[in-house]
Amino acid sequence: EGIQQSPISVNVKVYYNSNKRNVKEEGKFYSVWRREKTPLGIFHKFAAQKGKGHYVGTIHQAQGLRPGMTLFFEGDDSTYVDNKMRLHGTGSEDYYNGGWYALLDRWDRGNSLPLHGCLDYSLPMARTGGYRFFLADKMSYEKEIYHGMEHGEVKNNFPVDYTSVGFFYAAQPLQGREEPTAELRTVYQPTEHIYFPQLMQLSLGGGVQVTNERGIRMTTQHGGVVRIMLNDVPEGKYKVLINYFEKPNGADFQVWQRQKQLSGWISTKKDKEVSKDRVHVGDINLTEQTNSVTFHVRNNNGGDQFELGLIILERIKE
Known part of the structure; x- marks a missing residue:
């Protein structure tokens, strides 16, 4: 709603000949x-x-x-x-x-x-x-x-x-x-947008290793950061929800939008593995210059892995 598209100019070259159509044989x-x-x-x-x-x-x-x-x-x-x-x-x-x-x-x-x-x-x-x-x-x-x-x-x-x-x-x-x-x-x-691990665009800030298996698995000895771009989506205000796994070797994580902290430290270290779905970690104002979230990950007494599933943006009506 309220989105304006700029005009697009197109140059076209058309080839034709002056032969008349044979109506019995040509449509x-x-x-x-x-x-x-x-x-x-x-x-x-x-x-x-x-x-x-x-x-x-x-x-x-x-x-x-x-x-x-x-x-x-x-x-x-x-x-x-x-x-x-x-x-x-x-x-x-x-x-x-x-x-x-x-x-x-x-x-x-x-x-x-x-x-x-x-x-x-x-x-x-x-x-x-x-x-x-x-x-x-x-x-x-x-x-x-x-x-x-x-x-x-x-x-x-x-x-x-x-x-x-x-x-x-x-x-x-x-x-x-x-x-x-x-x-x-x-x-x-759409009013809801889902980012899947296989096509996420990542930047690594050091101190972390990343693999993509059932999700984005971030492994750290001490601490590190991973930025994920939120491309394609219209500008506006959104709730940020994520899917992730709690497990015995789970690390702690925070979510930031550039220099703005969205969540406190959240532990993913649990005795048994559990999938956590649609966990609200904060709200963002998404623009061309702020279309990303960054995950800060730290080791939690041997819990060295944060495993991210989906990122979901839910539009906030204004």
């Missing part, structure tokens, strides 16, 4: 835009039309409406040509010739290639997108085509806000197409 180029909070149990449609033509491309922006891992991208593509199932995919990022999501140097950021690519990937924003152009493998149809994408692991069960543009050649334009009104162009902003 016209069309596109179909669609945005929807796709109902549970229903595919998101890239295209569904009657007549003769061929489908040649997809641009797809995928927004999860539930914070956390982008499991909506487990959805498969499905294509019916002339009322027969012809193609069924193995996952959304596979459809865009990518994979796997949420893994380092895989589907973890925007990456543009000539015929396919990733538009963006953000776990804190539960958002991604992809594109693919079928120049050498177009999907031809004589009577009709249905081309859609699932959202979620099974039964289209993940709530999403999907926007797509499908490109096709056809004898006639699509009937009943959706117009991109100002309301439909409004960008969805």
Whole structure:
């Protein structure tokens, strides 16, 4: 709310020729835009039309409406040509010739290639997108085509806000197409953001060793600091919650935002291992210059490990 986007200038070069179209053999180029909070149990449609033509491309922006891992991208593509199932995919990022999501140097950021690519990937924003152009493998149809994408692991069960543009050649334009009104162009902003260990951006301040197994494990003989960036999230005020493990060799930790102390010393040394979830460690005002938290870790009589799971930002309404 209240976020303004600056205008973007784009330079475009268009190639064309003066040859007339052969209406008996050549279709016209069309596109179909669609945005929807796709109902549970229903595919998101890239295209569904009657007549003769061929489908040649997809641009797809995928927004999860539930914070956390982008499991909506487990959805498969499905294509019916002339009322027969012809193609069924193995996952959304596979459809865009990518994979796997949420893994380092895989589907973890925007990456543009000539015929396919990733538009963006953000776990804190539960958002991604992809594109693919079928120049050498177009999907031809004589009577009709249905081309859609699932959202979620099974039964289209993940709530999403999907926007797509499908490109096709056809004898006639699509009937009943959706117009991109100002309301439909409004960008969805989540109110909760989750940072996962495998894509956290760390800086080490010395005195600590870090490994990533089931989480970010910080080991120290005496004491040390680790800073974690909170990128991608809009500026504002947030509650900071964390998941971590209490265990027999647990260390003590504090949480800071640069020079501001958020929490006192918290011990993670316990007789038995316990997972602590959504522990509130303080509130922050997040800006371009303060988008990080720092963990100070100290040895607690042989307790030399602090094991961090998730960092969760919960927006505070103003």
